[in-house]
Amino acid sequence: MDTQVNIAGVTLKNPVMTGSGTFGSGMEYSEFVDLNCLGAVVTKGVANVPWPGNPTPRVAEVYGGMLNAIGLQNPGIDVFLERDIPFLKQYDTKIIVNICGKTEEDYLEVVEKLADEPAVALLEINVSCPNVKEGAIAFGQKADALYHITGQIRKKARQPIIMKLSPNVTDIAEMARAAEAAGADALSLINTLTGMKIDIHRRCFALANKTGGMSGPAIKPVAVRMVYQAAHAVKLPVIGMGGIATAEDAIEFILAGATAVSIGAMNFVDPYTTVKVIRGIEDYMRTYNVENITDLIGAVE
Amino acid sequence: MKEKSTAKVLSQQEIAPRIYDLWLETALAAQAKPGQFIGVYPGNAATLLPRPISICEVNGERTALRIVYRIAGKGTAEFSALRENDRVDILGTLGNGFPLEEGRGKHCFLIGGGIGVPPILQLAKKLEGDKAIILGYRDGNLFLAEDFAKYGQVYVATEDGSEGTKGNVLDTIAENALEADIIYACGPMPMLRAVKQYAAERGIRAYISLEEHMACGVGACLGCVVKTKEANPHSHVHNARICTDGPVFDAEEVDI
CATH class of the missing domain: 3.40.50.80 (Nucleotide-binding domain of ferredoxin-NADP reductase (FNR) module)
Known part of the structure; x- marks a missing residue:
């Protein structure tokens, strides 16, 4: 049985990775799961300088999921290179660094600082965070803006780049094609869906930011649909995510066209989710006599 | 070492209006420090996140934890219905605790x-x-x-x-x-x-x-x-x- 998959020339031992922002830089969850088991660890988004993030409350529970408006708090690339990369290098897993920025220059500065870090296998470019007011999502909601920034990053990046797409768009296929045309090496989706919750007793917003990104099992059908549409619009490998809680969920994304999958909000619910999904995928492959997991990619009829 | 595990309810009673006193049998009691907390999970897919609740007491044998909480929403309302021998998932022990x-x-x-x-x-x-x-x-x-x-x-x-x-x-x-x-x-x-x-x-x-x-x-x-x-x-x-x-x-x- 072969669970290996390939993303832009990088071989992962299995298709299961972590959703950016839900797993820290691996350290916090290394008490619960053996990071060596994971296909890849995708880090919390990192910018060129430290970001303080949004005021609290930053998280709120909603039916079958949650809203967050963390605002991409992060310690900046310099601390990240000194602390988080050396930590992750101890493990036999691929390191994917998620990069955020407010301007094109912000992104490029981080990309350049990571160029001499061969331990970083792939870069995931977050152009779709709904919680940062300046820039960021603006790059991910218009096809021409996405095309432009993808092209600029592609020119500077040493590693293959994964463009992380926003679901808060009219036509996901158009966005996928724009990223592909500009030289993206892979796509990941979906980022969170913009949502809102109101506390009716206090008559105030549940989040200080008013709006937040919704994640969790409740968004899965939307995510599966968008992964299917994006995967069929481009030739690039697609990393599917959005509410994956079980191996069955992960298989659904793979059948829809995803080459790999990420576990996001469910890490908060069950810190062992990633490992359980990996074991469950192997069980599925045994049950249905699937020799090679790549045979399942896009195999929905 | 933090872990998510299943605890057994030893007892629960309402000790003031909407305030509940719950004793849980769990191996996590052995490591609990004053001022730490646990995450308590509702058993319902609509309410997924663990509820952070402070540790009130640890028994002498360090085999059970006591938590005293107020009903604040759906999750804690669900906990208030727990009875002796029921099972509930918890995550712990969390946080630094008071410096003694x-x-x-x-x-x-x-x-x-x-x-x-x-x-x-x-x-x-x-x-x-x-x-x-x-x-x-x-x-x-x-x-x-x-x-x-x-x-x-x-x-x-x-x-x-x-x-x-x-x-x-x-x-x-x-x-x-x-x-x-x-x-x-x-x-x-x-x-x-x-x-x-x-x-x-x-x-x-x-x-x-x-x-x-x-x-x-x-x-x-x-x-x-x-x-x-x-x-x-x-x-x-x-x-x-x-x-x-x-x-x-x-x-x-x-x-x-």
Whole structure:
């Protein structure tokens, strides 16, 4: 049985990775799961300088999921290179660094600082965070803006780049094609869906930011649909995510066209989710006599 | 070592209106420290996130944890229906806990307000110092107050004046002319702000336990931060994670 998959020339031992922002830089969850088991660890988004993030409350529970408006708090690339990369290098897993920025220059500065870090296998470019007011999502909601920034990053990046797409768009296929045309090496989706919750007793917003990104099992059908549409619009490998809680969920994304999958909000619910999904995928492959997991990619009829 | 595991309900009773007293049999009791908390999971796919609830007490054999919580929403309402021998998933033990060494041999105030009273109990049990235990309640429902008597002198304040001093915990301190070298406190934010100011005016140290909406409870999601005076060594910004850097902070270090 072969669970290996390939993303832009990088071989992962299995298709299961972590959703950016839900797993820290691996350290916090290394008490619960053996990071060596994971296909890849995708880090919390990192910018060129430290970001303080949004005021609290930053998280709120909603039916079958949650809203967050963390605002991409992060310690900046310099601390990240000194602390988080050396930590992750101890493990036999691929390191994917998620990069955020407010301007094109912000992104490029981080990309350049990571160029001499061969331990970083792939870069995931977050152009779709709904919680940062300046820039960021603006790059991910218009096809021409996405095309432009993808092209600029592609020119500077040493590693293959994964463009992380926003679901808060009219036509996901158009966005996928724009990223592909500009030289993206892979796509990941979906980022969170913009949502809102109101506390009716206090008559105030549940989040200080008013709006937040919704994640969790409740968004899965939307995510599966968008992964299917994006995967069929481009030739690039697609990393599917959005509410994956079980191996069955992960298989659904793979059948829809995803080459790999990420576990996001469910890490908060069950810190062992990633490992359980990996074991469950192997069980599925045994049950249905699937020799090679790549045979399942896009195999929905 | 943190883990998610299944605990067995030993007992549960309502000890004041909407306030529940739950004993759980769990191996996590062996590592529990005063001021730490656990995440308690609703058994329902619509309410996914663990509810952070402070540890009130650990039994003598360190095989069971007591939590005392108020019904605040769907999750805690579900917990209130748990009966003996039911199972519930928990995540723990979480957070740093109160620094016990700092108070050893000193005159200590142990201050609890409202649903901030419970974590003060295990602290009162373990702290080796001269303890004045000051508890603030809304009304005459003095839940847990009797449990404190064997660990120190207990002073009570009620907002409606039905028991003890009419007013808040600081009013009790003034009324009884109490003094301390160090303060430990848990309670609502206005109380913690007043305690911080009280300590600052007297140049004494105060350790306060904070709460905030959380998702992971283990330091990954960055949902539950508090502003800090200095840049935090982990975040490199003026934010600390309440779940892992706290929930107990030196009052001077946080901007509340």
